[in-house]
Amino acid sequence: MRLLEYQAKELFAGYTIPTPQGLTSKDIEQGRKDAARLGFPFVIKAQMAVGGRGKAGAIQKCHNSDEFELKYPEIMQKVVKGEKTRAILLEKMADIKKELYLSLFLNRSKRCYTIIASAEGGVEIESVKNQIIREVGLGNVDSRTAEEVGKEMGLKDKALTQFVDILQKLSKITVEKEAELAEINPLAILKDDSLVALDGKMIIDDNAMFRHDELRKFQEVSELEERAEKSGFSLVELDGNIAVVGNGAGLVMSTLDMLSDNGGKPACFLDVGGGATTDTVYEALTLISKMKKVKGILVNLYGGIVKTTTVATAFIKAYDNKLIDVPVFARMSGAEADKSKEMLKGSRTKMFDTIEEAINAAVIEVNKNG
Amino acid sequence: MADLFDLLIGKEGDKDYKKKPVIVQGITGKFGSFHTQQMLAYGTNIVAGVTPGKGGQKIEGVPIYENMKDAVGATGAKISIIFVPARYFLSAAVEALDAGIKLLVAIPEHVPVKDALTIVDLAKKNDAIVVGPNTPGVIIPGIIKIGIMPASPFKPGNIAVISRSGTLMYEVSHNLTLANFGQSICFGIGGDPINGAPLIQAFDTIRDGANIDGVVVVGEIGGDAEEMLAQHIIDTKFDKPVVAYIAGRAAPKEKRMGHAGAIIYGTYGSAESKVSMYAKANVPVAKRPAEVPMLLAGKLGKGRNK
16 A cells, blocks of 8 residues: 555654644645645645656645645646546645655565665655665664664764654654555755655555554545455456456466557456455456446456356356346366356357457457447 | 475485375365365375364364474474465464474465565574465475465476466466476465565576476566576576566556566566566567467477577
8 A cells, every 4th residue: 555645744743753844635625724724835745646746747836825726726636647636735845955865665585674765865766876775674773774874875963863763763664564665755954954754655565454454544445446355356447448357366467468469458457366256256247347448358267276167157147137238258268167168158258269369359349349 | 495396205215205294274264175175186195284273173084283383293294384364374384484394385365574574584594495475386296286276287297387476377387288398396486575485596496406307487577586587597507498478568557466566666577677687598588378388399499598
């Protein structure tokens, strides 16, 4: 789960990492009240789960109420790299002397947490120069390590003391909230040499959410994705018109690739998972039927533990209940595949021996129907 | 590090040669009992199960113990497979490693990263191999199956398959079998960001196996395991044919594609990055699973990794 900036900062504040004074709203009426409480000038920041907001004009300075009335609605409407604005943070401007970079993240290849810090922050991590990198096991950072990193960045006196404190607090948040990433970029040194987190990004381990009820309020999943999760399958909504269904994340990804290679446009990624039953597959078809954009369904099953007949039965039930009215192109291999083919004979499900053939037919048919 | 083939098969002359004893943790659950039956049917020598509160009973003819210490004490098994729900995984795995298990197959999906890291550390200290979590397991076709994979895609032979995905391991092995390439071992490393045996380690445990003419690596987007493996193949001058497949070329960025580990951030974890590193290591990448046997045949035809 990726937290929005204001959510990450709410966690930071709970651990007394300094952040600028700010207020978050979801409509302009609340925004006006926030503006009055905060007082001009301030920064209007779109809250969206994507980097590069500044360049895209989703973060702008605001000096008076005329500007506010123009800029607030404009930023509310922003879409950056496909991400919409979900809320607006108004934040007091800071008197910045220097911008640093600081993050703690799960390093997959080293299988440990790793600190990245730099005295040259404020740009995206890919462009951060002179990175100082330290591996820190399960994420705990002692004061000695924090001080070494700070000194290597050229910090001293008040700024160094504050940096050590902030890094240790960031480490505490990472460990206690089970984050895969906690990033402050920029971490600003102000004119008076105090440090403040001007931005915040956190990604929480979804699999650890059962231990973190306190973070549930930040969870924002689409209704469809939530229903999918409850039934034990994974659903990712995409932009195209052919729903892709299969068992196993790898197999469904592979099907998505082949469909795209052949000019098809996937409407969703739906993995019914290893423990699929007729009921869960039926639920999956129900979710697909709610996606208006879907003009065809592509099914790729490798029947092993989940028998293909389990899936075929769900399709027949879906036809009986008039749940699906789009053509279905299916390849079923493995356990009880022949029986499934027999069951679906004469239905609107066209069966193919290979996934390549199923994809060709799906692309031709869906394109023909526009 | 412990020797995988020695653990799974043993040496000729051992009294349990090709009959290595295996313990099932969570044996009375729906999933655990079903797969115990399947593994027994394949010929896997399951000697004990563990379910707290059910010690003394039997299931599928297999005696159940209260804990791993008792089960290992009674059987001397060095291999265990875990079927408990993700939230109980950590305690089950600690119990297994503390009891002296040297090969732990971790089936559960949705294990928190922190718990996986804790087990990685403990396994290092104990010189144990952890397969998974979120893995279909390991199979040596015709000899031993420790996992949830169906038996039908696999047949004995000389190609090793290492996979980050379960169904793709079945799909690719099925295609290999159809093309008459049997498998010496199929190793599912798991779909999570943290693997007990990451790609390189899995590769190293099988690379010197006696019956290996070539290796197929089934990968997917996310992380940089494929890139590191490619570099490792170059650095260690591995000269047997290697062929790869990568799923997720069409996946959007910053979306988890079913597997916790299958996610792209920026260019980190992208398919392009993996394909270009493989090219440097002279490893061809199939566009689709059905292409794997063709590429492999091409490589084997030329003999060594040329």
